Amino acid sequence: MEQGFTKASSANLPRIDLIMLGTFLASNKDFCSAEFRNVKTSMSARASYGDDAVSYVQVKREGNLCTIKAKICPEHKVHAKLYGVSLVVDEQEETVKSVECHDCVASQGGCKHAMAFLMWVHRRSEDPSCTSIECYWRKSKLSRVGSTLKYITATELSKGSPSxxxxxxxxxxxxxxxxxxxxxxxxxxxxxxxxxxxxx
Ligand SMILES: [Zn+2]
Structure with a gap:
């Protein structure tokens, strides 16, 4: 974990509601580009990809700002290098400040890893509150394929409903x-x- 950060869990993750998400996407040109209007975005935004790909989530709070970092497992190469992403939320103003991917060349945040992570945090905010606390500092399901999991079937993937x-x-x-x-x-x-x- 990086200095000043703590393990993220369902208890300390900042909330990103639909209004915050919509405002950010509408005002951020990186996510309004042509690439993101097509099917690729819906692929990275869909729940089954994000929930299996997000790992090692950590949180840091400084003043009003909350920074969340995570590692995203690339969808088609489960053993390739993980993509580092970070997201900044102003909890006082209730706005998403930025979301960045540190490992995509020339992405400036507008890549599918950043999008997948943003949507992941949003979905956690919408999850029904649970009495048990879920820790998000863990290996992703996709990264475990081939090591602890020998293989994964479509139905075992989160919310797996192969269409x-x-x-x-x-x-x-x-x-x-x-x-x-x-x-x-x-x-x-x-x-x-x-x-x-x-x-x-
Ligand atoms: Zn990326």
Whole structure:
């Protein structure tokens, strides 16, 4: 932990309500950029990513300002370097001052790690208050994959509800076309019942 910081828990995390969140996003150009208006933001803002990716949360209070730092696990490379993010909230004025990612080149805060962390703190503020205190100074679920957890299934991820389309038409067409073209370098094809490994 860094100097002056304490382990974050459900008892000492600053509150970021919907108004604070909306005001910050609307007035911050880094988060209003074209990149954030598209699907990428909704991906980093969605609960299942943030809740599994946030780790080692620490808090420091100085006057009205509360600084929260955390490490974010990259979504697709669970053993890669963690991204350091920090968020500053003015608890007196009830405003989000800044949110920054320290490990993205040229991000100036407007990256998906910063967004994921901001949304994570917001969601904690909305969590129903619980009698037990939850400590957030811990390894993320994603980082544990491969070490303490051998693997993770979609349903074990936080709020895991994989949204699989009920219509399998596209999938079937793909398999059909794959067979027609005799694809040999496609993992999906190897899992089909009638796949025959063909030696060239
Ligand atoms: Zn980043």
């Amino acid at each position: 699989l389309p009920s219509d399998t038409e596209v999938f079937e067409k793909f398999v059909e076309e794959g067979k027609r073209r005799r694809l040999t370098d496609c993992e999906l094809m190897k899992y089909q019942k009638d796949y025959v490994w063909n030696v060239k």
